[in-house]
Amino acid sequence: MASRLRAVALALVLAITSAMAQNDPAAGDGADISTFTLDNGLEVVVIPDRRAPVVTHMLWYKVGSADEQPGKSGIAHFFEHLMFKGTENHPAGEFSAAIAAIGGQENAFTSYDYTAYFQQVDPASLETMMRFEADRMTNLVLTDEVIDTERDVIIEERGQRIENEPDAILGEELDATLYQASPYRLPIIGWMHEIEQLNREDAIDFYRRYYAPNNAVLVVAGDVDTDTVQRLAEETYGEIPRGPNLPARIRPTEPEQNTRRTVTLDDPRVTTPTFRTAWVVPSYTTAETGQAEALDLLSEILGGGLRSRLYRELVVKQGIAASAAAYYRGTALDDTSFIVYGQPRGEATIAQVEEAAMAEVAKLAAEGVTDDELEAAKKRFKRSMIFARDSQSGMARIYGTTLTTGGTVADVAEWPDRIDAVKAEQVQAAAKRYLEASRSVTGYLMPAGEEPT
Amino acid sequence: MASRLRAVALALVLAITSAMAQNDPAAGDGADISTFTLDNGLEVVVIPDRRAPVVTHMLWYKVGSADEQPGKSGIAHFFEHLMFKGTENHPAGEFSAAIAAIGGQENAFTSYDYTAYFQQVDPASLETMMRFEADRMTNLVLTDEVIDTERDVIIEERGQRIENEPDAILGEELDATLYQASPYRLPIIGWMHEIEQLNREDAIDFYRRYYAPNNAVLVVAGDVDTDTVQRLAEETYGEIPRGPNLPARIRPTEPEQNTRRTVTLDDPRVTTPTFRTAWVVPSYTTAETGQAEALDLLSEILGGGLRSRLYRELVVKQGIAASAAAYYRGTALDDTSFIVYGQPRGEATIAQVEEAAMAEVAKLAAEGVTDDELEAAKKRFKRSMIFARDSQSGMARIYGTTLTTGGTVADVAEWPDRIDAVKAEQVQAAAKRYLEASRSVTGYLMPAGEEPT
Numbered sequence: 001m002a003s004r005l006r007a008v009a010l011a012l013v014l015a016i017t018s019a020m021a022q023n024d025p026a027a028g029d030g031a032d033i034s035t036f037t038l039d040n041g042l043e044v045v046v047i048p049d050r051r052a053p054v055v056t057h058m059l060w061y062k063v064g065s066a067d068e069q070p071g072k073s074g075i076a077h078f079f080e081h082l083m084f085k086g087t088e089n090h091p092a093g094e095f096s097a098a099i100a101a102i103g104g105q106e107n108a109f110t111s112y113d114y115t116a117y118f119q120q121v122d123p124a125s126l127e128t129m130m131r132f133e134a135d136r137m138t139n140l141v142l143t144d145e146v147i148d149t150e151r152d153v154i155i156e157e158r159g160q161r162i163e164n165e166p167d168a169i170l171g172e173e174l175d176a177t178l179y180q181a182s183p184y185r186l187p188i189i190g191w192m193h194e195i196e197q198l199n200r201e202d203a204i205d206f207y208r209r210y211y212a213p214n215n216a217v218l219v220v221a222g223d224v225d226t227d228t229v230q231r232l233a234e235e236t237y238g239e240i241p242r243g244p245n246l247p248a249r250i251r252p253t254e255p256e257q258n259t260r261r262t263v264t265l266d267d268p269r270v271t272t273p274t275f276r277t278a279w280v281v282p283s284y285t286t287a288e289t290g291q292a293e294a295l296d297l298l299s300e301i302l303g304g305g306l307r308s309r310l311y312r313e314l315v316v317k318q319g320i321a322a323s324a325a326a327y328y329r330g331t332a333l334d335d336t337s338f339i340v341y342g343q344p345r346g347e348a349t350i351a352q353v354e355e356a357a358m359a360e361v362a363k364l365a366a367e368g369v370t371d372d373e374l375e376a377a378k379k380r381f382k383r384s385m386i387f388a389r390d391s392q393s394g395m396a397r398i399y400g401t402t403l404t405t406g407g408t409v410a411d412v413a414e415w416p417d418r419i420d421a422v423k424a425e426q427v428q429a430a431a432k433r434y435l436e437a438s439r440s441v442t443g444y445l446m447p448a449g450e451e452p453t
Numbered sequence: 454m455a456s457r458l459r460a461v462a463l464a465l466v467l468a469i470t471s472a473m474a475q476n477d478p479a480a481g482d483g484a485d486i487s488t489f490t491l492d493n494g495l496e497v498v499v500i501p502d503r504r505a506p507v508v509t510h511m512l513w514y515k516v517g518s519a520d521e522q523p524g525k526s527g528i529a530h531f532f533e534h535l536m537f538k539g540t541e542n543h544p545a546g547e548f549s550a551a552i553a554a555i556g557g558q559e560n561a562f563t564s565y566d567y568t569a570y571f572q573q574v575d576p577a578s579l580e581t582m583m584r585f586e587a588d589r590m591t592n593l594v595l596t597d598e599v600i601d602t603e604r605d606v607i608i609e610e611r612g613q614r615i616e617n618e619p620d621a622i623l624g625e626e627l628d629a630t631l632y633q634a635s636p637y638r639l640p641i642i643g644w645m646h647e648i649e650q651l652n653r654e655d656a657i658d659f660y661r662r663y664y665a666p667n668n669a670v671l672v673v674a675g676d677v678d679t680d681t682v683q684r685l686a687e688e689t690y691g692e693i694p695r696g697p698n699l700p701a702r703i704r705p706t707e708p709e710q711n712t713r714r715t716v717t718l719d720d721p722r723v724t725t726p727t728f729r730t731a732w733v734v735p736s737y738t739t740a741e742t743g744q745a746e747a748l749d750l751l752s753e754i755l756g757g758g759l760r761s762r763l764y765r766e767l768v769v770k771q772g773i774a775a776s777a778a779a780y781y782r783g784t785a786l787d788d789t790s791f792i793v794y795g796q797p798r799g800e801a802t803i804a805q806v807e808e809a810a811m812a813e814v815a816k817l818a819a820e821g822v823t824d825d826e827l828e829a830a831k832k833r834f835k836r837s838m839i840f841a842r843d844s845q846s847g848m849a850r851i852y853g854t855t856l857t858t859g860g861t862v863a864d865v866a867e868w869p870d871r872i873d874a875v876k877a878e879q880v881q882a883a884a885k886r887y888l889e890a891s892r893s894v895t896g897y898l899m900p901a902g903e904e905p906t
Contacts, residue, residue, distance in 0.1 A: 070636075070704070180626065180638070181629075250524070252524040253524075258718055259623065261717070266891065
């Protein structure tokens with residue numbers, strides 16, 4: 001759960017405002033969270049949070065880009081867009097207009113393992129949100145015109161977010177080089193040439209297969225009680241028939257890696273080179289007990305911000321790096337990635353920074369971590385969790401990502417104890433086992449005509 | 454068809470013996486080849502060759518490793534093994550024993566796009582071959598015991614052919630790095646962890662889907678006439694009902710490549726380093742008219758043996774390379790690979806050899822080829838075709854690979870004229886368009902502890 005919390009925490013630091021009043025109990029302290037399942041298979045989580053008259057309504061589908069069929073990359077994200085088109089009952093734009101009219105907020109996002117739809121409104125409007133959201137679970141009108149128009153929008157979006165960003169271009173090819181079998185190899189937005197071929201039939205197949213109550217998790221956080229949520233959920237989502245029984249989400253897993261690989265993009269739009277070294281490591285879902293927690297603490301000690309080894313050694317002490325950090329994407333259904341990255345400063349070269357970073361990795365693997373830095377890392381982690389829990393939508397998001405990537409409600413509650421239980425040897429063992437230089441994949445983003453070595 | 458012919462020719466140079474008598478007409482001159490299709494969809498090609506009382510019987514299935522489902526890598530090759538187990542009518546070994554008893558030969562092979570079964574016997578035994586081969590198209594006995602035993606054999610085979618060979622380990626990871634979407638990314642033999650999971654259900658699904666007359670091509674070459682082949686084919690294969698209608702073999706294609714990538718394996722078993730630089734290029738099936746022929750001639754001029762630019766410059770003139778060559782795998786249903794490789798000699802480093810080879814590539818792209826070297830390359834190509842045609846099994850193989858990778862009988866006949874039609878500008882254009890250093894993928898096989906740069 002660690003990076004679930006951390007990722008949320010990072011995103012929310014800027015967003016947390018009035019909800020931070022110190023004397024109120026934080027959202028979702030655990031004991032008062034309730035869960036139940038409707039007859040049609042919809043799983044519901046209710047997180048009471050009475051600090052303000054606000055409710056967060058999130059519907060999570062257990063489908064993401066990693067569930068796509070070969071050759072259909074981008075369909076999960078494409079479908080997220082299509083969910084904002086009209087239904088038989090409500091023309092396109094009516095749902096969004098209704099949210100805006102009551103001063104609410106909405107959003108949606110697609111990831112490797114899930115797709116989620118989000119509204120934050122006053123408690124009296126919860127029923128309306130549920131009616132709209134339940135409506136578009138089954139009643140979308142998917143004409144060729146709708147598909148064709150939205151495909152153009154997505155092609156434009158890809159152009160802006162990927163083709164215009166050298167870092168994103170490199171990231172795609174790095175992922176496809178890091179993962180040789182897992183579908184995490186494919187970009188969430190899809191390859192351009194495959195997006196261009198997505199059609200109405202693909203969309204309808206995807207909709208019928210994955211958009212069903214028994215493939216979704218409803219998370220409601222805020223100023224509501226469980227009974228009300230249950231009654232409203234039954235009256236809205238409860239009316240939708242169960243969808244097809246889906247097979248377990250078993251995807252190709254990685255073969256053994258025996259090589260060191262590099263991916264280099266040089267581009268005139270790049271001014272300062274960067275490197276990013278990645279390894280495939282277990283996720284919270286695939287790891288043995290304690291291993292993912294150890295990887296989270298490893299990423300924190302090695303490269304989690306200003307107190308980390310990489311920052312203090314490369315940026316502060318040696319002064320060769322403008323940035324140096326590490327990141328572990330622990331929240332994933334399948335094996336995932338651990339990343340170390342850095343950027344030179346002044347006269348330093350990318351090779352120098354990379355070498356210094358890898359020396360820190362090797363040193364940690366050889367000598368381990370001290371109990372003091374482990375304790376400090378645990379404290380920082382738990383602090384980030386407190387921030388995340390303090391946000392209603394942050395809490396809802398933690399439960400959503402956990403439940404759509406193979407975790408349980410209990411996992412969220414137990415996570416702090418599991419972090420506390422990690423021993424220094426486990427952190428060292430993780431570094432030793434997974435962060436070998438000879439089995440790494442490094443991406444280099446270079447100014448035009450420059451070589452990384 | 455070029456590399457179809459060349460690959461065959463290379464394999465056959467040592468095998469051609471009595472069939473080379475100069476006054477006999479070569480096999481398969483074109484005009485006398487006949488084709489027909491049985492009612493159940495089996496396509497038949499008959500290639501008369503009366504030089505010796507021998508007949509080649511090859512059954513080709515239009516399925517290979519690139520047709521496998523995600524997570525099931527290796528099932529096509531696994532199934533080739535299973536075809537040698539027993540049927541309801543003939544216990545395991547009986548078919549092979551029958552071939553041996555009459556002094557015949559047999560073989561089988563699995564590739565990306567096809568799987569083929571081959572026997573060479575006296576003409577009187579053709580009917581027996583057809584009966585056995587037709588029998589195992591539908592009557593295999595696939596018990597758990599058969600599957601479990603054969604899986605162990607294949608795991609052992611993979612251990613010997615891949616895990617024990619650093620070059621093969623590197624090759625696998627290089628392919629998976631070169632191709633980011635195409636199924637050519639996966640090893641034909643399968644990833645070890647996926648082979649280990651293949652089971653009886655996978656085998657039966659694969660058998661029912663792909664092993665059917667309407668997904669096969671029968672090629673008979675030798676001392677037989679078409680009427681006899683047709684009658685025998687109808688009496689044997691003709692009894693088998695048509696299988697399911699299969700969708701077109703449309704597979705994921707490559708996204709645009711924007712990066713240069715490397716894959717490095719250092720291993721104590723390696724004594725001399727080698728490099729291999731690969732690009733994704735069109736195949737005979739995906740290319741525009743003349744483009745694949747130009748790529749074939751480009752590979753010949755650049756690196757096709759002792760007369761090629763790479764050999765003469767790097768091995769002979771500069772003396773820095775023990776070997777230097779190029780290879781184009783033109784016979785493929787989808788976009789395929791063009792490879793340049795080399796090995797240093799004496800005090801030269803791998804970096805020197807690679808740099809010199811890439812300088813030759815760049816020079817050819819910048820300055821083109823001369824008419825003289827183009828003519829000489831065409832002549833060498835046509836000579837290799839004459840060798841191939843002179844072999845009965847070589848000819849059968851050319852038709853089999855062509856017909857299972859999207860080509861036609863006419864393509865084989867027309868190929869010499871299409872090679873003749875290639876102009877020097879087309880060869881240069883192919884080099885310019887496809888062989889860019891900044892969009893290449895290079896594999897380095899290094900002695901333990903050595904770096905490629």
